[in-house]
Amino acid sequence: MALVYGDVTIVVDEQDDLFYTRAALHAHLPAEGRITVQPTPASASPAALAHDMLYALGKRLAPKPDSPDVWLDSVNEAWLAAAAWGVAMRVRHVVVPRAHLLTVRRIDQLLAWRESTGAQLTLLWQKTPQGLPPALALVERRISGRDQFEALLAEPGPIPARPSFSPAPLMARPAAVAAGPPSARQPRETRSASLRPRRLAPPCAGALATAQGVQAAPALNIASAEAAALAVLAHPLIAGALSVLAFTQAGLGGLRFTRDLDITGDISAVKLHGVGHRYCPLHAVPAWARPLLAGARAHHRLMLRPPGDGMFAPVMLAEGQHLRAHAGRLPRLGLSLPAGAFAP
Structure with a gap:
């Protein structure tokens, strides 16, 4: 099944089969544009899922207390940073195990991140699908079965083709002054x-x-x-x-x-x-x-x-x-x- 730009897939695993979790973890290959985000269990921090995303992208927050990364305790700042790295690293596919444990708010944050980056998003829903929140109940693409999941992970994922920003225009006017020569170094x-x-x-x-x-x-x-x-x-x-x-x-x-x-x-x-x-x-x-x-x-x-x-x-x-x-x-x-x- 071909992947579409900005597609969201739900993998239904009612039996909580260990196979799906293992396959998701093995699929984590950032160099190929595919990452697996493991949500931190029972974290009350509003920015916790964004921090998990940053961790999956290879970023590490400075340890607390008095951390210089306290800026990223802000939900908006943390998700903006995660989106920027996702775009810069050309992430094409994100797999999230145990998505059924996420709150409605955090699922909305994931969907907003997907809109910003244009990446494919695959959620492992490891319980009965009757509990899907409204934002996911409308997702048409659902799969179940090992073969379908392996085929999904084998796909390269879409190349994000609709960035949420336009390329910066070049200034047409000539330089006010020329750049200094490479050797013109001052103390x-x-x-x-x-x-x-x-x-x-x-x-x-x-x-x-x-x-x-x-x-x-x-x-x-x-x-x-x-x-x-x-x-x-x-x-x-x-x-x-x-x-x-x-x-x-x-x-x-x-x-x-x-x-x-x-x-x-x-x-x-x-x-x-x-x-x-x-x-x-x-x-x-x-x-x-x-x-x-x-x-x-x-x-x-x-x-x-x-x-x-x-x-x-x-x-x-x-x-x-x-x-x-x-x-x-x-x-x-x-x-x-x-x-x-x-x-x-």
């Missing part, structure tokens, strides 16, 4: 101070237009352990922001002005900006950081923010406390983010 402390915004500057061309005439500065190398630590950060904007700071060693001023259109479509280059656009370097994005910037871009677009808005602006509020807290947990990256650097 980090000097750049942080000189790039601190004092007034609004006219916009300048995006990364794609700049890349046609300027060679991107090579990315700085970081250890694989540090790259892995950044890759598991749960919030897409924090992961993206810290990755840029890590491979450019740029100051926060340039990051403040970075827009959606300052990242090329293939995420091979990112452009940073200084006050008055006097120094706007173009940097190559290393392979390990591209999925993180893809997550940040998806988060920005899912919020329906204009492509000219600062992509990382939300994590620079309140003196960037969440951004600074995560930077402090990764001391080997050498990302010193003093609170004063976030002042306008």
